[in-house]
Amino acid sequence: MSPVILINPFEVPSDEGEDFIAVWREAAEYLRRQEGFVSTRMHRSLDPSASFRFVNIAVWESVEDFRRAIGKPEFRKLGGGIPFPNHPALYEVIAEIP
Amino acid sequence: MSPVILINPFEVPSDEGEDFIAVWREAAEYLRRQEGFVSTRMHRSLDPSASFRFVNIAVWESVEDFRRAIGKPEFRKLGGGIPFPNHPALYEVIAEIP
Numbered sequence: 043m044s045p046v047i048l049i050n051p052f053e054v055p056s057d058e059g060e061d062f063i064a065v066w067r068e069a070a071e072y073l074r075r076q077e078g079f080v081s082t083r084m085h086r087s088l089d090p091s092a093s094f095r096f097v098n099i100a101v102w103e104s105v106e107d108f109r110r111a112i113g114k115p116e117f118r119k120l121g122g123g124i125p126f127p128n129h130p131a132l133y134e135v136i137a138e139i140p
Numbered sequence: 141m142s143p144v145i146l147i148n149p150f151e152v153p154s155d156e157g158e159d160f161i162a163v164w165r166e167a168a169e170y171l172r173r174q175e176g177f178v179s180t181r182m183h184r185s186l187d188p189s190a191s192f193r194f195v196n197i198a199v200w201e202s203v204e205d206f207r208r209a210i211g212k213p214e215f216r217k218l219g220g221g222i223p224f225p226n227h228p229a230l231y232e233v234i235a236e237i238p
Contacts, residue, residue, distance in 0.1 A: 046186065047183060049195050051227075063234070066235075067235065070235070071237075074237050074238065081236070082237050083233050084236075085145060085147060085232065085234070086231060088144065088229075088231065088232060093229065097147050131186070131191065131192065132185065132187070133185050133186065134184060134186060136184045137182040138179070139179065139181075
């Protein structure tokens with residue numbers, strides 16, 4: 043099993059960032075304790091009017107580990123606390139420079 | 141000046157990936173020769189029906205370096221060859237675990 047990358051762009055209005063980060067941190071603290079979690083980084087756009095104000099990029103050891111972690115009722119409760127449209131998907135790196 | 145991260149999600153139909161990567165590689169080969177370029181990675185979704193089939197994540201030494209590189213006529217010609225909707229924006233990391 044190869045590591046996989048979760049990329050999740052969030053559509054968050056520029057004046058609502060503070061609440062969003064607090065909710066995300068709570069979910070991230072749960073996920074870091076799950077088997078297969080490697081790392082996670084939250085990115086904020088320099089331009090407040092970007093299509094995706096926040097983008098989360100996380101690394102997991104396998105698809106199976108990620109699915110197990112987000113499938114637990116504890117996470118579904120936490121993730122349900124994020125009221126903004128988002129587009130999570132799992133990715134692999136197919137080209138890299140240098 | 142701090143490093144900045146370009147995140148660009150592309151809306152590419154699942155049957156058009158091959159052409160897309162060839163055009164992207166040409167643009168990436170131009171960008172790697174520009175001042176301030178650090179690295180770039182192209183990601184492909186494991187699920188072909190993801191909202192964003194491809195996501196490019198690149199690191200630049202500064203906003204100014206990135207803007208200078210993409211402002212040159214040579215790049216505009218290359219970038220203009222990508223016929224899919226995309227959402228490029230510059231980001232900073234605001235939270236990281238571990």
